[in-house]
Amino acid sequence: MSKLTSRRTVLHLLTGLSVSLLLPACQNSTIPEDSSPLQVGTNVGNVPWQLENESGELVGFEIDLVNIIAQRLDREVEYQDITFINLFPAVLSHRIDLAVSSITITKSRLETVDFTQPYYDSDQSLMVQSDSEITGLTDMQGKVVAVESGSTADEWVQGHQGQYNFKEVRRYEGLQPAIEDLRAGVYDGYVGDIPAFLYYAENNPGVKVVERIPTEEQYSMMFAKGDPLRDRINDIITTLKQEGILAEIHEKWFGSPPEEGTSTVEVLPIPQLEEN
């Protein structure tokens, strides 16, 4: 009898097994996010962070950085050229996984998006035509000033309108069209990130940087709020700083190693919105 009973048990087990074999097949086969290419939004032309070289390849400080990070994540990268102001909604709508474009960490941005630790310390600056008589911000009174739309320069100009009394603020999307208009004399001075301006002025004729505007900004990578990818990439940035790879990238693009104590060298905490 025990033999027959055990046969029955085997039968039940078989039935159970077949059902359980079928079950996993029915699960929605979602591709794990980790294997899909990393979608990176960037404002191409923002020298020396992301630009096209003569052979049309996308290069730059931040492009090098992202490529190494993707390598360490074992993921491919796909870049999307998005104007600076559009990077914010794009990252929020998950059209892109992250945005890099010398984005400054600000309190108001932290309300809607997340950042990794910073990797570059920067200031604003004023750029004018090389033959301009303007030597600094004080000369800009009653003059037309231009900024990158939605940038920290845009915020700074709005915040200092009363102090410098600009005649008008023009907003551009992209460095190239703005500088072309500057050369053409459409406006008088262009306020923007100092590393980009210095890099551009050094490599192109017709413009010069006349004043550093100390704003103590720090650049970082931007993510949608709550994206767990931020922490993983932040960890990689920590390692890259410790390994000196970030310093190498700095030297490659700026011709000199980063100074001690700057965010390119120091491992820093993830920027958080202060609760008060």
Add this chain to the structure above:
Amino acid sequence: MIGTFSGLALGNHYQEDAKTKLEQARTQGELLTQLQLTARNFSPERTFTPVLRNTSRFYFRREEFLKHITEIKRLITQLEASDQGQENSLYPFLNAYEWVVNRYAEDVTQVLDSVNPVTVKPSDIPELKEKFNQLSTSPTSIRFHRYSNEMSSFIVQTNQEIQQAEKAWEQAETLRTWVIIGSTLLGAAMASILAIMTSRAIAHPVRKVTQVAESVTETGDFSLRVPVISEDEIGSLATSFNQLIEWTQDYTQKLQKTQVQLIQSEKMSSLGQMVAGLAHEINNPINFIYGNLRHIDHYLDDLLALIILYQDYYPVPPAEIAQQLDVCDLEFIQQDLPKLLESLRVGTDRIRQLVLSLRSFARLDEAEKKPCNLHEGIESTLLLLQSQFPEGLDIEKQYGNLPEYECYPAQLNQVFLNLLNNALEALMETPSIPRKQITITTQATEQEIKITIGDNGNGISPDIQRKLFDPFFTTKPVGKGTGLGLAICYQIIEQHHGKITVNSRLGEGSEFMITLPLSPRSISLS
């Protein structure tokens, strides 16, 4: 059945899931489209500049604008509610968008509030236009429009989700069908396998039992057994069947033994009767002879004395008598006659002994158990066999002091006869032995009597020793032996609750030992 129902349940579950997702995606898609449509074409400079001096229209458009803003906020709230628990959450975007919308609404309302169409003069218009223009290029306005445009990427995403959900719905439908088909087929297959397995599980052992039964019947080999491989009904059938074979084997052997015994005892009985009859018939005339021999002796003595007396008185006989005396050789007669009579007496004596032995051996008058002298039995057996003794045979007897033993004497005599016969045959088989010897030893303890009959023949090989007491086992050529001798011995000794064992070494001889218990339990004759 289980498969079909689980298939249906499974299919339904996934279909239900797909349906929920589809509905969710559709709702979200509709809301997003509505939101984008509402947020599109917000252009304060175009909306308000033409109606700066038309109070009713200005306020109507202002109301419209505020209604739109409210609608946008409502849609955002609704989207946020529908978004809960989604993987790629809209929430961060909607949150930022809400903030942008609020800022935008504030900025626009601020400008609108600074305009009072009742008091606006035509000269004020360019300044106001400039205000609205600035408003439209302000970062807030740009942000508002960019965020509104970004919604299209959500719409695209949502459409993809709808497509996926539709696909999932179809997949669930297909899955359901396949699970049902699959489980039905699986069920059928399993049923078939089970049926085959069950029929095999039953038929195979039954076939085995049948095969063994057939071979047992055909070959009569009772050593065959059915392998018992399970504990179920088939297993117990096999066990019972094996038991049956064993019993049949036992019964057959018992039957054969009984048969043999019957034949043997019948043979012995008729032989015994004949022997007894013969002994009786011979006994009488021999007794006449034996009894009269004494008288003959006397008469002859008398007659010879008479002749001597005549010769003394008549020393010179007449010529006829003297001639007769020469012919008779009276002197020789006188010497030879006593010898002749002596030999007659010896011969008659031997005949009498033989008759006694025959009677003692047959012991027909003693079918009941009775005390007897075992040495007597051995001796009479030896006497019977005397004629078969080879030349130079030495019979060594080491008789102990045996008590009278209560037994069936005729049967025990048969055992002695068989054992002595075997010993003689063993010695005859090996003529090369220089000194042929049969040793008979008897001894008694308080508990038992031991009788050993041994020979110095060739011995018995160990593999044969084991079968020695089996019925019909024989080493003799066909027609010579029945193979029953030792089997009968075994049985007779067993009936006396005794034991018979063999001790033999090849080349040295054999020794059979009979052990008979004293104070025996009741001896049974089967």
